[in-house]
Amino acid sequence: MVKFTIIFRKPSKLEAFESQYNHFLALVEQMPLITRRQVNSVLGSPLGESPYYRVLEVYYDSYEHMQESLTSAAGQEAGSELRKFTLGTYQMMFADVFEEDGGSSPQRQ
Numbered sequence: 001m002v003k004f005t006i007i008f009r010k011p012s013k014l015e016a017f018e019s020q021y022n023h024f025l026a027l028v029e030q031m032p033l034i035t036r037r038q039v040n041s042v043l044g045s046p047l048g049e050s051p052y053y054r055v056l057e058v059y060y061d062s063y064e065h066m067q068e069s070l071t072s073a074a075g076q077e078a079g080s081e082l083r084k085f086t087l088g089t090y091q092m093m094f095a096d097v098f099e100e101d102g103g104s105s106p107q108r109q
Helices: 014-028 063-071 073-082
Strands: 002-009 036-041 052-060 090-096
Touching: 002 063, 014 052, 014 073, 052 063, 063 073
Parallel strands: none
Antiparallel strands: 002 052, 002 090, 036 052
16 A cells, blocks of 8 residues: 655645645545545644644555556646645655554563
8 A cells, every 4th residue: 555645834824725725635536546535634743833734645555556546637637736835835755554454563571
């Protein structure tokens, strides 16, 4: 499994950001081959206030599916909308995802 992550910095104009973000998210939801989507609203960090506001994670079964989705007509439209956000207010990355069934580690004795 792989994911495409977009991390948005805290916006100076919250209402304008939310409107633009919701339009962008609606376009993302039309992209093919997505297996899961997560929207995370950042609450803070262990060090206090965070410079980040929202994290969008879009999951795919494979890197090939992600590439196909991003280059689809819907993916291109979403990408055009993303580029309307001010440069430097977001970061993007691809990641290989490893998930364990059961999700627990052995306890030390």
